[in-house]
Amino acid sequence: MLTLATYNVNGIRAAQRRGITAWIGRRSPDVLCLQEVRCPADKLPLEVFEGYHAVCSPGSLAGRNGVAVLTRAPVAAVRGWGGEVLAIDEGGLSTLDPARVGLAGGAPARALREFVDEGRYLEVDLADEPVTVGCLYLPKGDSLLAPGVRTRTPTPEQLEGVRARYEHKMRFFKGFSTQLARSRRAAVRSGRQFVVVGDFNVAHERADVRNWRPAQKASGFLPEERRWLTEQLGPRTLVDVVRALHPDEDGPYSWWSWMGQAFARDTGWRIDYHLATPRLARTAVSATTERDADPSARVSDHCPVVVEYDTARL
Template identity: 55%
Template sequence: MRIATFNINGIRAAQRRGFEDWLRARSPDVVALQEVRAPASAIPDGVFGEHHLTYEEGTVPGRNGVAVLTRKEPEAVRSWSGTALLRHPGDDHVEAIDLEAAPLARGLKEFADQGRYVEVDLADAPITVASLYLPKGGLPEHLQKPGRMREAPDGGARYQRKIRFLDAFARQLARSRRTARAAGREFLLMGDLNIAHTRHDVRNWRRSNQAEGFLPEEREWFSSIVSPRTLVDVVRRHHSDVDGPYSWWSWMGQSFANDVGWRIDYHLATPALARASISAGTDRDPAPDRRISDHAPVVVDYDLDGLP
């Protein structure tokens, strides 16, 4: 089974840049999408081909939005807001449906309507798949220096919001993983986590120690959610102790051409599912002027024959 995660940075822009060609050529069975950034009514017709769409668009206009594409209609769907759009191939309806309310971990309520998380139980494999778009965050107040930042200093507000999210999401993630296990399912979290975990995940890691996404406390949090017994970084399992493969490059300058990137898009799988992975990497675009997004798809092939 081929499974991918892809921050598309806006479905309408991604379509113009070749998303449909990538989807046909790579033919993934499951795709987790982040930053769809469109109301349901504005999603281009047919852009997802023969896949079923599960979409949590959120309530922030033009921002966020997470989805899961599947070959077969999911057995179950859960979102933090309690609603999601479920669309079969060829359908054009735009109304989200109410889902069975799922309990939220303490601290997640403020993020529930932002279109940051959706999960589905696959119908053709014993796996629960989740798509996550984690807040980018910012710098703590003591690291903010006016004139040296792309954004105006905010007193650490964006940083504090991300820390609140991380604290709450760790509790929710443990709950989702245990729920999947109790149902006899493996669990796979995919998405843009906006954190580079180790020095192998940032090209210029020495200069990034005081950059959002590579702060020590962010990396410590990441270490707390992965382990050989809970969740495994699948791509790193196949590319141990090497730089990259990166999944994000700035649009600015020569970052892409010089491969000055970050690895911030992940497959985090329960151990048995991680062991079932047979190949893993990123679909890096062939040239700067042929980029679909500022992110690259992260694609993993799994041999599921050995799963219960």
């Protein structure tokens, strides 16, 4: 059995203060993918990684982004987009020799080159399972139709910022579609199954947003964003594992705003996914979003999404 968890921690140091180490110790996933690590190498709280071997792409944008993959055994291979990759194990922290880090999908698609140093993607080949795991933090983006823009008179500078964030995300979509297909095909050619997990910053269906009607004009639920996610899915390509196991359920949500009573009222969004090749998806026996017991116990504005894969069936 392979227990794979994805968790946007909204800053690893803040998550440590709020109790993520206790959750890891209690849940003990075989593989844990983290997004929004948001921490320079010399300030990473290494105790969070105890008991694991980890690789981390921190990115070069101070206080933003960063992804990490934690595994019980050292990975057979690690691939990124060409930026710095750190290794964390019992020996401490080190920078991986670039010669040991492959390029995901062979090389970044042209549209992804501007994202190479942003700390948004890593993939690893597990040593003890025939599975390649990708860890993704997709840009949040923005919307000119969002309520916050429509209810005030934005300055030209503000509008330009909104437009730039929107276009940034659209360019990522274009490039990542190509890279995702390349990574999936490369895994299958090598005799492995493929799964990409993480924060996609897109809710796919109405059931994935509690208040879906107003959300239609907000970043994360725009028609073009939802259409992009639809295009990544298919019976021969990638399966939304959580939705496959919870076909008729609202949610289960994985993100709630810190503001107001969103968490207490379960006014959430499902934006954290496991997208797996069909053969691997069919081995999933459970999928849970491990929502904190109450607002005061929250580690992040996201909760972990954990899937159990019966890999003996591969």
